Amino acid sequence: MAVARTKRLPSRPVILLLQVAVLIGFFLLWHVLTATNILSPFFFGTPLAVLERTWNDFASGVIWYHLGITLLETALAFAIGTVAGIAFGFWFARAPLVSVVFDPYIKAVNALPRVVLAPIFALWLGLGIWSKVALGVTLVFFIVFFNVYQGVKEVSPVVLANARMLGASNRHLFRHVYLPSALSWVFSSLHTAVGFAMVGAVVGEYLGSAAGLGYRIHQAEGVFDTVGVFSGMLVLTIFVVVIDVVVTVIEKRLLHWRPQEAQTTNAQG
């Protein structure tokens, strides 16, 4: 594959190699600094201990339960937030009066740092998964809402007029014009939305719960177990990367009609 002519970059395997080198370099540096006591292992852990702890957690299976909880919360927050965002986004975009009246309030609520809601949700919904889901929903909802609103508003008037001339009823316009346009905006914000669903889950767990990755990190912190904290962060990072890859695959599937950066295939492929 060739990308539109920009500055020449080395080929993909070389880049991958460099990326791995950075990772190894980071761990080496960490190892050397802690082994020579320039950084205290008590405060900074040691990479070997962190890797070992992570490995043991996976091997013994304790971590799976917490991963599962966080994943469930993330998925629920994402699903509920997305459906609500789509519904309200459409409603507001198609009802100008509603959108004008509610505009300042939507902006105000969106400007509120959502973390402050966590204790309230814990109070209302208890320490189980639903308080975390609620926190995630408040984050996801607004991203999806604004994107759907934009997507409906940005439909080209000519495309719309064309569909109407071809005989589209309001129902057809929704299904064949507004929805695809809105969904393309939603999907283009999929990474952010999934990321925020997870932030909601983990922050919620961190602030008060009995399970999940956030809870594990909080627990480790409580007993000054730096290795445990770093191990938790490592698992969280892996979790994020895996989810991001999955989202990318889904996105490619669903947005195949969208112009990517101009691409051509050359002989080497």
Next chain:
Amino acid sequence: MAEAPALRPEGTETPALRLEGVTCTFPSPDGRGSTYTAVQGVSFTVAAGEFVSIVGPTGSGKSTLLNVAAGLLEPSEGRAFAFGQLVNGINPLAGYMFQAEALMPWKSALENVAAGLEFRGVSKREAEERARPWLARVGLDRFGDRYPHQLSGGMRKRVALAQTLIVDPKIVLMDEPFSALDIQTRQMMENELLDLWSADRKSVVFITHDLEEAISMSDRVLVLSAGPGARLIGEYPVDLERPRDVAEIRMTPHFLDLHREIWGQLREEVLKGYAQTKLK
């Protein structure tokens, strides 16, 4: 959606399209209540089965007139009739090939062509089966699963042509349909359109910048003056025999006479129009 009336009295006087004293005044973009009158008191008719071209300088209001005929734009004054019926809202008898990009970018070429049938209640599968021959007719049978952004500008125009004609509109409104095509493809498409048209004699309103195209295609050429307040200032019947080959007919002496005559009038307007646009 209302279907075209099944029993259309043949041979009666009812014109396919009639515009009566159409005036379109737009609010100026600078706000403050000032307005811009694009077209003023424009009246014309298109007989059933007639091919009429409208030429005029850029910005004179050709697309505006077509929007009125399509029922997409309510004129400030005047009315439009399609086969005697007042156009009020979308004109269900008209197909419209837009000047700007109008394909749905999220649908493949085939799905775009099939869309009109789907909107009329044909199942997706059957609509696509029926769309295939139309794609072939515009020379794109191998490109059915491409999305609009993967097609060239000319290919997109051809998809749009198939998309417009597949639903068999009684009146076809075309806004500079071929201006994006290279000269060879363009003449091929022009001949193809004339073939399609002669098969079932739809009424066509064809807008173009290109006077040669207008003359070689139509039964009648209307000339629109430069705006603001553009009016129809010329009407020229084109009595060249059919069937025509658009490339060959341009060499005939009668064609050249007509061209000289119309161009004499159009040229002034184009110069005025150009001066106007620069002033704006």
